[in-house]
Amino acid sequence: TVCLHNTRLGMLHPQAVTRNAFGDANYYNLCPSHPDARAYVRALVADVTHSYRPDRIELESPSFMGFAHEYHHEKDGVGLTPEDDFLLSLCFCPSCLARAAGAGIDGEAARKRVGQWIVETCERAVPERRFPDFPASGLDAFLPWPELHAYLIWRFEPVTSLVAELREVAHPATKVVIIDLKDGWLGGCDLAALGKVCDGAILCAYDMQAGDVASLMAAGRATLGSEKFLGAGYRLFYPEMAAPDILAAKVKPALAPDVDGINFYNYGLVPAARLDWIGGALPV
Structure with missing residues (x-):
């Protein structure tokens, strides 16, 4: 189903x-x-x-x-890395932000961090790995950014x-x-x-x-x-x-x-x- x-x-x-x-x-x-x-x-x-x-x-x-995920006529001219795909998949809709806030999680801080990284990705001439071991490194890759890591755990x-x-x-x-x-x-x-x-x-x-x-x-x-x-x-x-x-x-x-x-x-x-x-x- x-x-x-x-x-x-x-x-x-x-x-x-x-x-x-x-x-x-x-x-x-x-x-x-x-x-x-x-x-x-x-x-x-x-x-x-x-x-x-x-x-x-x-x-x-x-x-x-x-x-x-096969959106209509999907194209990638940037050269998204595995971590880029993951970051773009993260949801920051009002329902997620409200639900996270109810759990004491600062989703807005996580959203800003992710948005900054995506902008940097799109401004590079060629792809560059931010986390070379991702996804093998799992969510531990994000430990240096506590607000984002907490949001990912809450997810x-x-x-x-x-x-x-x-x-x-x-x-x-x-x-x-x-x-x-x-x-x-x-x-x-x-x-x-x-x-x-x-x-x-x-x-x-x-x-x-x-x-x-x-x-x-x-x-x-x-x-x-x-x-x-x-x-x-x-x-x-x-x-x-x-x-x-x-x-x-x-x-x-x-x-x-x-x-x-x-x-x-x-x-x-x-x-x-x-x-x-x-x-x-x-x-x-």
Whole structure:
């Protein structure tokens, strides 16, 4: 179930979308801090789970989204670095600033810092890394700027509390799991915190080799604990999955006993002939 990734609703309700440090709207991303966006997703999850009683509902994008996310005719002539993309994705909409202020966080100071850095990026003749180790360095890269670091830590709260509300409104018999990425913290997802308020997670093993998938699953299980659902998500896109044996090798780590399920994305976007590879990658 797609939660906050909705360009149509964003265009119809621009007051409810994420906005960067300059107030520019990201119409594809409803903001997890905005009351109307939260009410919409609660109603969606309640309707689906109470009307159809699925065994499990999977929450896609209940969070902040990246800047480079296929906006119409998207172009980058600047040469944005990974940290630039992250900074441009940060939301400073009125709802975020008000919610952060309620938690004692100076979001306006963070907004000014981010805006200054983005301006500097756009004034350079060629790209220059501000944080060469980003995103591997995580949020620790921002520790020298306390107001910004505090805002980035606070950013987990709207996402975690929204997922908690979705678990509350969902039918009790339906498990609620999130779909997350290896670096989900970029979008405000704290897997440990989310695991405490929902029933588990599907971790996307996109662009990963088999060894990396094994590490991702091990880390996910350690974070979620033994009682929560843990699934692996794969894309069937070419050239990421260029042959049946490549798919089988990457899927193999997810066949471990402590992994509860496997998702393949997306049946509607790949040739039927490639779907046949799935059978060979799974045990009979």
